[in-house]
Amino acid sequence: MEYVILMKDDFGGFISRLAKLQKLAAPVSKGYNNFSFQEVSSGDEVALKYIPTIIPPKKFFMPRQETLLEFNTAKGLEVKPVVEHEKITLFGVHTCDLAGIQCINMVFSIRPRDYNYLIRKRKIDIIGLECNEYCDEYASCCLVSSHLPSGGYDLFLTDLGDYFIAHVNTQVGEDIVESIKYFKSAEASNLEELKSLRERKRALFKNEVPIEPRLIPEMFDRAFESGVWKDLEERCLACGNCTNVCPTCYCFDIIDETDMDLKTGRRYRNWDSCQLEPFAKVAGGESFRKERSARQRHRYYRKFRYPVSKFARFFCTGCGRCSRACMAKINLKETLNSLLNDRYASKPFINDEI
Amino acid sequence: MEKTIIKESNYRIRNARVIKARQMTAHEKLFEIALEGGENLDYEPGQFVIVSLLGVGEAPISICSSPTKAGSFELCVRAVGKVTNAMHRLEAGDDIGIRGPYGKGFPIRILEGNDLLFIAGGLGVAPLRSLIKYAFDNRRDFGKIHILLGCKTSEDMLFADELDQWFKRMDVHYECTVDRAAPDWAGHVGQITTLIPGVHLESERTFAVIVGPPIMYRFVIKEILAKNIPERQIFVSLERHMKCGMGKCGRCQIQNLYCCQDGPVFNYAEIKNMKEAI
Amino acid sequence: MKKIKQSMNINVEYLTRVEGHGNIVVNVKEGRLQECRLDIVESPRFFEGILRGRSIFEAQHITSRICGICACGHSLASIQAAEDALGIAPSAQTVKLRKLLLHMEILDSHILHIYLLAAPDLLGVKSFIPLIETHNKVVRRALRMKKACNDVCGVLVGRHVHPISAIVGGFTKLPKQKDLNAMHNTLTGMRPDMEATIDLISKLKFPEFERDTEYVALVNDGNEYPLLAGDIGSTDGVRMNKREYRKATNEFIVPHSSAKHTKLSRESYAVGALARFNLNYEKLHPNAKETASVLGMKPKCINPYLNTAAQLIESAHCLEDAVAIIEDFQNSGIDYSEEITVGLNEQKKIPVKAGNGVGAVEVPRGILYHNYEIDENGVIVNADCIIPTNQNLNNIERDMHKLVPELLSQNHAKSEEEVTLALEMLVRAYDPCISCSTHMIKVGFVC
Amino acid sequence: MKRPKTAFFDLSCCEGCQLQIANFGESLLDILDIIDVVEFREVMSEKWDKEIDMAIIEGSVTDEHAAERLKRIRERSKIVIAYGSCATIGGVNGMKNSFDLAEIRKYVYGDGYKFFPAAKTKAIHQVVKVDYFVNGCPIYPPEFERVLKNALQGIPYYVPDYAVCVECKLNENVCMYDRGIACLGPVTRAGCNSWCINNGNICYGCRGIVSNPNEKGMKDVISKYGIDMGFIVNKMDMYNKCRELKHEED
Ligand SMILES: Cc1cc2nc3c(=O)[nH]c(=O)nc-3n(C[C@H](O)[C@H](O)[C@H](O)COP(=O)(O)OP(=O)(O)OC[C@H]3O[C@@H](n4cnc5c(N)ncnc54)[C@H](O)[C@@H]3O)c2cc1C
């Protein structure tokens, strides 16, 4: 059973049963067109039409604060490495966020492997949800080809009007379908409808920036000294919003905290951001990315250049969160466009056909 | 959220003990450390460990002893912040946690058979000492050895007693300079760069190894290049803010390189065009 | 008056276990009481002065910083004055939630006072620190009860010290069902501790001293124990609208104090738990009346030391009434459409008008008045706050004037230390909040 | 370790920060286990005039008398911890610095104003050296606890030098700017876990301004959202007026 269908009328029942199986998180509305993945127990809490949540689902994979060790120094050094984890199903993960999860999976899977991450990841089941339309003007998922599903889920739902069609990708997905009971197997006509939706999407989702994606790394190779970064220096407030909301930003700090007895305590890691003043400062006071322009540049290179060498993919998922969250309205698509218009950075690469 | 104790963890620390602690200058203290159970720390010169003081934090510190010395290793620590100040309060017999060794050390196999030019500024002598001691212990494997050291004043000089011995050795050329001289200082006065022009080098078979504060590199390298030493025969060791030591936390990133994994020792030719490196 | 035998000179600099800085000065020379006063030496913070030029919508944020202990009370009085000036009538839901907040404020403050500030005197130690050793359970109970109030405020308005979500017009965040449940659990869980507290206090012996005075508190015609709203009333039969608060307080300056004094029908009057008890006993929750009978208290009680006991009675009332309010919400639910967005008016997105408004709220230590005059942009042009402690200062001094000779003339006259302690205890019984009271104001602009 | 002799002092303030400590509940006893409180006027009658290991000071300096008192405390204290906005940045007491001192005294005290001296409000570190800062109005208890532990361990505490927005985003609040409301989060030091925004209010800047704010960028943002600059400056002055003053130490 590779494809199954779920009638819309059964959606409420589906969510309630899912929530009974294990903890369930799904996008919920916070008002003002803001959404957030939160624990839910019924269908009416779920926002089926939503634009990317404030914080991406990475918060389940690498929690904002995560204990690594527990210690007791009362008698010698007594240290226990620990991992915090829970069984949870994520419902409604968009394709851009699936891509984001795939990115951090890679980061924490290459050697030295991060056991805390890997153990936690195994406990999370993922049910994807297709975007039939563009979220808003900030999205750039087509540029990085994350507007269509390409794995990274157990079950993937596409809204086809009266019903959802679901792609069953893993045994876990199969088990969910089995135990929920609302699903029927898909007919050929259903698959046809899915196909035509994807066709429509291909027409609708166009490269948001007029450059062929394979040329982006080269553009960045030439863009290091571009004046575009100087412009960001003036605007960026260094608030760190862009990195905190990015599904592929994973920098962290490691912090010790003792209990009041000053003997027992824990060591945890905490999300951190390359945009913040103290991030790259060394003890001598030297900061290697002191200017906000250098920090912004670093962020863009960490999305479009460096990971291409290391992981052979972009670490931008086109979700548009960074641009949405930026008070100074620093906009990813605009920055890329400015680079394209920067004659040193882009001259040879402009592709007129796009 | 459940919490489970795990065996395999990247953050597991090895229990160790300070077996000797000696105040060297007003700000630096030298520690000799042994791993629990007499285990050897398997390391190369130029590598670093992450020292762990539970409840205070962690700090990357270069190993300043040579792996030829078994049973224990040494760290030279300058008190600047949380961990390093707390470390300065440690004495012989105190517990300490160790992770590592981490990073790429000096490329010994490449250096072997060649002349060596060591240049260190300030605390840079610590990681370099590991290699210098290694070279002394395997003296036959190397050609000529030049050591140039610089520090602020003679009071800030690290390993002063050892330096005296180096000075006496037949088989090394050693010079030292201070920025500001005390009345009883008989040696050179001036920046470390002033020492370089006077050194007689065979450029094609000399490998330069430089460790010092960030501002030092650019000037020193300029002088060395002026001596016709090829760029790929220059090695540097860089310091960056670091947390995990495993190429994840993102702090030590220099463009697409991670100082903790791809360094801290870098070949100059490979990083010279990297804006954020030197 | 009997003859005073001794000469003594008492100067308690920086009176402890009260909020803010005050000194007690007593000077007895060859049997004659020459001087007896409570100096307020807290350096003034000019709150009324700095409010000028600020938006009426941030007044409560600023005035809450007059006092950390009654921050919620200041907020509520300030909000009431602002709404009065703007002509906004809060919704029934908002009023109910505010009542809940005020209950928590009073409960929290009374617990703090009873246990940490007053109990050490009654137990004959210098502070609660030695009690950790000797009365560990008692100390733990006090801290637990205090934290419970704090936790409820945390859920309701973000925090107890300087509440966040209670603003002009209503609340920026309304409690969810699970929040209601959490608050309910916390408060019902506090009942055994409350019983134990009553049990403890009923066994302690309060000093015997009486002086008849005028007691002033909010009064109303309904059945509700008036805290958040009402007219100004007194045991001497005064009844007036809150807008006439200046006539009810008659502030005047005395040279030795950076806080003003007040009077009404007589030379001085008292506000606070005992005043409320004396005026509104009938409207207390049955549990509170029960507590009063355990403590052997009936209105009109004129022993100022028993203010602490009246606080306990009120604590029982506030706890039960708070539980009732929450249960009511649990049953009827909360209307979330009432959640308001902060700052809209302030940023001129909703028009405002000029006006003058008064807030009168019963905070732990008595009636608190705030009065603002605003221009057509909602900017404060004049501000006035009259704090309960100020209203009590005059009365405290009158008590001292009666108490000192009594102490010295009894059959076995008290030593200087004993007199000092008795005076300190007297002052503390009023639970004065000196940081609040140093604000000062003259202008008479109220309509 | 010996329990350090600890004294709590209050200068001009609302004493709300002390209260935050009382609000620790039973875990206050754990704290009292590791420190030896020798003076705490609000809750203790005991007084102490000898050497102090740790002086924890609340409130701002608002007159000469307070400045002198503070200097004497500093002289006999090994460690000085400033806590609360009043102490660390001047806080709401600083608002009076916007006025002519004589005028404001007259407004509040009438003709007798000359009896009530006042000086410009200062934060504690503008008068004496401070070793630890616990910012906030009121202090955020978990941060106070952390600072206390760091002080006991003899290691520094760095007040976060990045914006409240960081914590606010992580708490997934709808940004006030999205709601058309101005908020001081982008220029205010984090560390409070975006307390006010979590509860539906804006950030008022009570923890002081980050050390290197992008003032031009902030102005752009403000004008982009159609907010009056004077309005923001006025808001900023609510807590941060004292930053304009010179430090006595310098
Ligand atoms: C590969 C490598 C090798 C090294 N080898 C050595 C060695 O051999 N010997 C040695 O002594 N050192 C060495 N170092 C440097 C050493 O790691 C640092 O000095 C150490 O990590 C400092 O840690 P700390 O906890 O003591 O300081 P921190 O408490 O982290 O502070 C360091 C400094 O940064 C400032 N600072 C930190 N955080 C903040 C903040 N949030 N806000 C404001 N200011 C802040 C402080 O003012 C302080 O001066 C090495 C570093 C690297 C990367």
Ligand code: SF4
């Ligand atoms: S860089 Fe921006 S658009 Fe790209 S993945 Fe991150 S948040 Fe989304």
Ligand code: SF4
């Ligand atoms: S609400 Fe305020 S603190 Fe939060 S992100 Fe927006 S500007 Fe920053």
Ligand code: SF4
């Ligand atoms: S959000 Fe702003 S005003 Fe509120 S506590 Fe934090 S720093 Fe202070």
